[in-house]
Amino acid sequence: MDQTVRLLALKIDVDTYRGTREGVPQLVQMLQSHQAGATFLFSLGPDHTGRALRRAFRPGFMKKVSRTSVLEHYGLKTLLYGTLLPGPDIGRNCAGILRSVRDAGFETGIHTFDHVKWQDHVTGKDAAWTQREMARAMQRYTEVFGQPAPTHGAAGWQMNDAAFVQEQLWGMAYCSDTRGTHPFIPLLANGQTCCPQLPTTLPTLDELIGADGLDTDNVADAVLALTQADTPTGHVYTLHAELEGMKLAPVFKRLLTGWQRQGYTLVSLADYFAALDVTALPRLAVRQGEIAGRSGTLAVQA
Incomplete structure (x- = not known):
């Protein structure tokens, strides 16, 4: 990567029906007003957010819920989808927005x-299950956009080796499914390598708010402190349509302004990848690891 250009890629995870309908349009407006690039990664099937309440028994989950005001950010109706209410089909109902x-x-x-379904089960599933779920997503994406998806970013940073292989079979040039410190080529258990990973390098707002005295008034300053110093490969920041696109929009606006004052060019994953020397990327394993402020384990750069 050109050391004279500071790049920060914005990766936007869109998890829910409400986030697609309300958060996505607002994010588009904010990004356009700052002349910032970004990559939007869409959930394309049914919104079954209510089923996530099964995670209540996972260590750290209820603590995270209490810190980040899940009801306030997601709304009661969303938290009932897939349980007391049928889950709306995001890809079909929101194709125009996408x-x-x-x-x-x-x-x-x-x-x-x-x-x-993906976040809660993929790490324990076999190749057939994984390929079936990924095929559903690709089919719906193609129906909406008229062409295959160029990239993939796993829900909840949950992956297995079969999912990495499927990305390679799709011919994707890069994906962003992991957490880490710099781009790398994943090395699987069988010795196979797959398409380069552009891992999320910064903590997310929901991991920070409510911890160590951080709240909506000062969390932007905490993130900006992490991006002040130069790094050889810049950063990838993951935001959520349900958070930065809605009630945390003022925080995101402060981040956009702050990053640009720090000299960053805010780009999509595609533009971030284009600036890399792929031949110099290290080959590294992916392990299941913990991230401060997030319950459970996720795919982490070894």
Whole structure:
């Protein structure tokens, strides 16, 4: 990467029906007003957010819920989808919104088909299950956009080796499914390598708010402190349509302004990848690891 250009890629995870309808349009407007690039990764099937309440028994989950005001950010109706209320089909009901993001000049890609199903089960599933879920997402993406997705960013940073292989079979040039410190080529248990990973390098707002004295008034300053110093490969920041696109929009506006004052060019994953020397990327394993402020384990750069 050119050391004279500071790049920060914005990766936007869109998890829910409400986030697609309300958060995505607001994010498009904010990004356009700052002349910032970004990659929107869409959940394309049913919104079954209510089923995530099964995680209540996972260590740290209820603590995270209490810190980040899940009800306030997601709304009661969303928290009932897939349980007391049928889950609306995001890809079918919101196809026009999804295409409007592309038409506004932003990169789009796959987040998942069923967010809760993928996040809660993929690490324990076999290749057949994984390929079936990924095929559903790709089919729906193609129906909406008229062409295959260029990239994939896993729901909840949950992956297995079969999912990495499927990305390679799709011919994707890069994906962003992991957490880490710099781009790398994943090395699987069988010795196979797959398409380069552009891991999320910064903590997310929901991991920070409510911890160590951080709240909506000062969390932007905490993130900006992490990006002040130069790094060889810049950063990838993951935001959520349900948070930065809605009630945390003022925080995101402060981040956009702050990053630009720090000299960053805010780009899509595609533009971030284009600036890399792929031949110099290290080959590293992916392990299951913990991230401060997030319950459970996720795919982490070894």
